[in-house]
Amino acid sequence: MYPGLDFDREELAAVMRQTYDELIAFVATPAFVALHDHMMALDPKDRPGFVTSVVMNRDELSKWDIVVPDGILIQTSAFGDRRPTLFAVKKFLPRKYHVVWENLNWTFDNDREKLNVPRSLDKAWRPPLPVELQNRLMANGEDLQAVPAAYGVSPDRFAPAQPVGFVDSGS
Numbered sequence: 788m789y790p791g792l793d794f795d796r797e798e799l800a801a802v803m804r805q806t807y808d809e810l811i812a813f814v815a816t817p818a819f820v821a822l823h824d825h826m827m828a829l830d831p832k833d834r835p836g837f838v839t840s841v842v843m844n845r846d847e848l849s850k851w852d853i854v855v856p857d858g859i860l861i862q863t864s865a866f867g868d869r870r871p872t873l874f875a876v877k878k879f880l881p882r883k884y885h886v887v888w889e890n891l892n893w894t895f896d897n898d899r900e901k902l903n904v905p906r907s908l909d910k911a912w913r914p915p916l917p918v919e920l921q922n923r924l925m926a927n928g929e930d931l932q933a934v935p936a937a938y939g940v941s942p943d944r945f946a947p948a949q950p951v952g953f954v955d956s957g958s
Contacts, residue, residue: 792886799884803891806878810893813859814876818852823895826873831898835922838863838873863922864894865915867939869931870904871897872921897925903932914939 813819826837841847842861848854855861864875875892879885904911913936916924920938924931 794883799887802880802884803888806880806891807893809856810859810876810878810891813856814893816853822848822851822853832926832928834873834897835926839922842874863918864892865918865921865940867913867915868904868911869913869916869921869934870894871925871931873897873925916940 814823822842826834826842829837841851843863845855858878860877862875862877864872866872873895875894877890877892879890880888910932915921916931916934916939921931924934
């Protein structure tokens with residue numbers, strides 16, 4: 788048992804394994820595999836548009852006989868290491884585990900043959916690009932690794948608002 792937690796490593800690992808099994812069961816269905824095979828047969832520049840118009844659209848998914856199970860999300864995503872992620876299939880762990888781990892993802896990347904994910908701290912931990920920008924860059928065949936860190940999502944954007952115009956008079 789971890790100090791201050793009501794579960795141990797083995798329990799967390801079992802819940803994570805069960806969650807991954809659920810994600811794998813979904814992405815391994817014949818319908819999802821057919822969708823993925825179709826997407827990967829497209830030119831890499833066309834895949835971001837396919838994700839936007841089909842993968843992120845439940846009506847379009849239903850045309851592929853894909854029903855997303857309750858509790859599983861499909862979302863676009865970007866990472867600081869600039870891997871060319873098209874989308875992720877995600878499931879949250881039960882809330883009691885969120886103090887150490889919130890969710891598990893199965894990510895789908897664009898061009899696996901050209902995948903060059905940096906491992907150095909200065910490259911792997913850059914702010915992620917906004918998803919829409921990343922998708923446009925992939926659609927134009929641009930090298931995501933060449934995009935300056937300044938184009939990444941600013942962590943300040945999510946910081947709590949600070950009072951404006953307050954002057955401490957020292958009284």
